[in-house]
Amino acid sequence: MSHPTVAVAVIRDNPPSIIVAEDFAVLHRALAVKLVARADRSIFTEELLQQLQEALLEEKWSDAVAMWIKHTGIPIDVYTEDVLTSDHFPAALLSAQMQFSPLFADR
Numbered sequence: 385m386s387h388p389t390v391a392v393a394v395i396r397d398n399p400p401s402i403i404v405a406e407d408f409a410v411l412h413r414a415l416a417v418k419l420v421a422r423a424d425r426s427i428f429t430e431e432l433l434q435q436l437q438e439a440l441l442e443e444k445w446s447d448a449v450a451m452w453i454k455h456t457g458i459p460i461d462v463y464t465e466d467v468l469t470s471d472h473f474p475a476a477l478l479s480a481q482m483q484f485s486p487l488f489a490d491r
Contacts, residue, residue, distance in 0.1 A: 387466045394461040395419070411462065412445035420448045428455065 391411040393403045403418060405411035421440060425433055432455060439448035453460055466472075482488065 387469060387471070389464050389466055392463045392465055394463075396459045396461065408462075408464075412449065415449045415460065416440060416445040420452045423452065423456075 389407075391405045391408045393405075393411055393415055395401045395403070403411065403414050405414050420436060428436065432451065436448055436451055439445075439451065449460070452458075483491070
């Protein structure tokens with residue numbers, strides 16, 4: 385059975401934050417809007433500011449995010465993850481399934 389997936393970005397700032405999107409395309413747009421476009425323009429040189437503006441206007445989302453990461457030094461980890469549902473952890477079978485997990489290997 386196929387399960388839906390999401391795209392996840394972990395922004396390793398202080399404090400860290402997470403952005404969850406339906407796919408990578410939406411995630412790149414969200415990062416561009418939430419991080420790059422909302423950044424304090426005073427932290428960028430005039431040249432970098434122009435490059436960021438051009439990348440955003442040309443919808444080169446990942447280019448803009450990459451420039452933001454390089455300039456700020458704040459790493460971003462990006463993943464895809466399955467959306468977990470009750471199908472993954474059926475209540476009726478969970479106790480029996482756990483008995484075969486590594487934690488119970490010596491029983």
